[in-house]
Amino acid sequence: MKKKLIIIGIESTCDDTAVSIINNREVLSNVIIRQKIHKKYGGVVPELASRFHDKNLYLAVNKAIYLSRIDKYEIDAVSFSLGPGLIGSLLVGASFAKSFSIGLKIPLLTVNHVQAHILVHFIQNANINNSFPKFPFLCLMISGGHTQIIKVNDFFKMEIIGSTLDDSVGDAFDKIARMLGIYYPGGPLLDRFSKSGYSKKFNFSKPNVNELDFSFSGFKSHIFQFIKKKLKKDSFFIKNNLADLCASVQRTISEILLEKIHKATIKTGIFRIVLAGGVSANNEIRRNFILFAKKNKKWEIFIPKKKYSIDNGAMIAITGLFKYKKNFFDSINVIPYTKFQKF
Ligand code: KG4
Ligand code: ZN
Numbered sequence: 001m002k003k004k005l006i007i008i009g010i011e012s013t014c015d016d017t018a019v020s021i022i023n024n025r026e027v028l029s030n031v032i033i034r035q036k037i038h039k040k041y042g043g044v045v046p047e048l049a050s051r052f053h054d055k056n057l058y059l060a061v062n063k064a065i066y067l068s069r070i071d072k073y074e075i076d077a078v079s080f081s082l083g084p085g086l087i088g089s090l091l092v093g094a095s096f097a098k099s100f101s102i103g104l105k106i107p108l109l110t111v112n113h114v115q116a117h118i119l120v121h122f123i124q125n126a127n128i129n130n131s132f133p134k135f136p137f138l139c140l141m142i143s144g145g146h147t148q149i150i151k152v153n154d155f156f157k158m159e160i161i162g163s164t165l166d167d168s169v170g171d172a173f174d175k176i177a178r179m180l181g182i183y184y185p186g187g188p189l190l191d192r193f194s195k196s197g198y199s200k201k202f203n204f205s206k207p208n209v210n211e212l213d214f215s216f217s218g219f220k221s222h223i224f225q226f227i228k229k230k231l232k233k234d235s236f237f238i239k240n241n242l243a244d245l246c247a248s249v250q251r252t253i254s255e256i257l258l259e260k261i262h263k264a265t266i267k268t269g270i271f272r273i274v275l276a277g278g279v280s281a282n283n284e285i286r287r288n289f290i291l292f293a294k295k296n297k298k299w300e301i302f303i304p305k306k307k308y309s310i311d312n313g314a315m316i317a318i319t320g321l322f323k324y325k326k327n328f329f330d331s332i333n334v335i336p337y338t339k340f341q342k343f
Pocket of ligand 2 (some may be wrong): 113143144161277278310311
């Protein structure tokens with residue numbers, strides 16, 4: 001039988017406190033404590049986020065250990081997100097993980113949050129095909145902080161071949177939702193409102209960006225100007241068209257992403273596509289990519305199950321596991337970082 005290798009993963013980059021325990025590639029527990037407090041403010045308030053991580057992290061860790069049916073002394077290593085993210089939130093996770101590592105005399109593993117979103121596909125049954133993608137593949141990394149096309153050659157050999165020049169696609173979802181009067185969490189709510197909408201009702205122009213890069217700042221302004229103009233003529237315009245507006249925005253964003261990744265497949269000759277990050281939970285994006293893959297037999301597509309699209313502890317644990325196997329251990333002196341660093 002395969003030797004047990006038990007890793008605990010701690011995720012605290014933004015607003016959700018997530019902890020997971022895995023044994024090799026099998027998830028034993030996956031706990032998320034959401035921070036509802038931000039709803040009141042219409043977006044994440046960093047100071048509140050760190051205070052709530054501080055309050056919730058030990059609860060999440062205890063619950064994860066309890067649900068795993070293991071003893072904490074069986075844990076072989078602790079991994080945690082070192083960045084990118086909100087500094088206060090990261091510091092809470094880092095301090096906890098370091099203390100845990102010292103207390104239990106187990107190794108410390110630091111994880112790049114973006115890389116972890118990709119490597120979550122190597123957890124057993126993490127994606128809708130229930131299979132691991134073979135290398136090399138193209139990852140469309142779509143989250144609240146990042147929009148990138150990444151050529152993944154191996155677990156820790158990743159190369160960014162396209163990136164947003166300004167805002168992320170998650171930010172576009174959240175800000176457009178806000179324009180429509182839908183507040184935190186904007187992306188998931190916009191997705192929900194779209195369900196009863198007609199996605200071809202409104203046509204929005206798509207950004208014209210070179211090569212494999214993206215831009216969403218002009219797109220956001222375009223929607224803003226469109227809504228402003230319509231509201232001048234009819235103050236109930238949003239109210240009367242909310243579902244159609246949401247569905248049309250969502251369709252356009254999904255087409256922008258699909259067109260870019262299509263271009264990337266032609267350019268690289270790689271037709272194995274992996275979606276990652278919170279925005280990959282979007283129903284229209286999932287539907288559109290699956291449909292395209294059905295029509296294009298060369299395409300092989302991997303989409304995370306929704307609980308592994310959004311931030312989760314299992315992605316931190318699995319990345320830690322691969323680092324453990326390569327002896328990539330970290331010292332207690334590591335310092336969290338807020339901005340994306342090289343892989
Ligand atoms: O990966 P993630 O959980 O956190 C970051 O690493 O940023 O991604 C969060 C982003 C937010 O912008 C959120 O609105 C978006 O993912 N998101 C969605 C959906 N679920 C989460 N956007 C559109 N549709 C969804 N269903
Ligand atoms: Zn994330």
